[in-house]
Amino acid sequence: MTEPGWPDDWADRMAGKGCPMCATLGKGDNDFSVEVFTGDVADVYLERRSRLPGYCIVIWKHGHVAEPADLPAEQASRYWAEVLATGRAVRARFSPVKLNYFTLGNQVPHLHTHVLPRYRDDPAPGGPIEWQDVFSPDPVPDAELHAQAADLRGLLGQATRPA
Numbered sequence: 128m129t130e131p132g133w134p135d136d137w138a139d140r141m142a143g144k145g146c147p148m149c150a151t152l153g154k155g156d157n158d159f160s161v162e163v164f165t166g167d168v169a170d171v172y173l174e175r176r177s178r179l180p181g182y183c184i185v186i187w188k189h190g191h192v193a194e195p196a197d198l199p200a201e202q203a204s205r206y207w208a209e210v211l212a213t214g215r216a217v218r219a220r221f222s223p224v225k226l227n228y229f230t231l232g233n234q235v236p237h238l239h240t241h242v243l244p245r246y247r248d249d250p251a252p253g254g255p256i257e258w259q260d261v262f263s264p265d266p267v268p269d270a271e272l273h274a275q276a277a278d279l280r281g282l283l284g285q286a287t288r289p290a
Contacts, residue, residue, distance in 0.1 A: 141236050143191030148237035152188050160184065161276045164283040166209040168202060171283065173276045175266040179244050180275065181221035182261065185210045187238035195230060195238055210240045216282035217244050220275070227256070 134140070143149055152170055155162045160172035168189060174182040187198075187206060195203055214226050223244030230240045243261065245252070250260035266272070 137236075141193045143193075143237070146191055146235065146237050148186055148235055148239060149191050152186060161272055163276045163279045164213075166212075166283070168205045169209045171209075171213050171279070173272065173279065174262075175272060176263045177261060177267070178263045179223075179246065179249055179261060180267070181217040181223065181242075181244040181279075183213050183217060183242045183279070185213050185240045185242060192238045193232060193236040198238075206238070210242065212283055213242050213279075216279045217242055219282050220278050 136144075139145070151157055153165075158175070160174050162170065163173050163183065164171040165188075168187065169185045170188050172184050172186065174184065185206075189202075192198060195206065198206060210228065214228065217223070218226060221244050223246050225245040227243040227245060228240055229243065230238070232239065243256070245256070250256060267275075
């Protein structure tokens with residue numbers, strides 16, 4: 128059994144070398160997610176294989192940044208505004224009982240936030256959820272997933288228009 132610890136290439140990952148998020152940003156749908164929205168500072172994707180409908184990931188799109196604290200204050204504010212707009216759209220479309228926000232980066236250290244809706248009947252109601260309980264081996268049917276993405280896109284478009 129391998130001892131837990133940071134991988135040997137961790138410094139390279141933090142610096143963005145071979146970053147899979149940098150490589151996929153702006154390229155639309157992929158095997159893991161469907162593109163929902165392109166914001167000013169972040170892109171939003173809807174997960175294909177989730178037991179929790181509406182699970183989105185918001186990804187910083189202006190170069191490789193590992194930590195939110197590495198952003199200047201104005202850019203950080205804009206990033207969090209887009210994360211919160213995503214949460215509002217997920218809440219409006221899916222009506223979860225709670226939203227969880229995870230900004231981890233322990234495997235892929237590129238600034239991104241998981242917006243995870245929680246439901247009364249989810250695998251861990253009222254408590255922390257294990258990652259293996261979030262994911263489904265089977266993807267959401269494509270037509271259903273794209274309809275959900277279109278709904279979220281519309282809500283995010285409304286949320287980001289100037290008043």
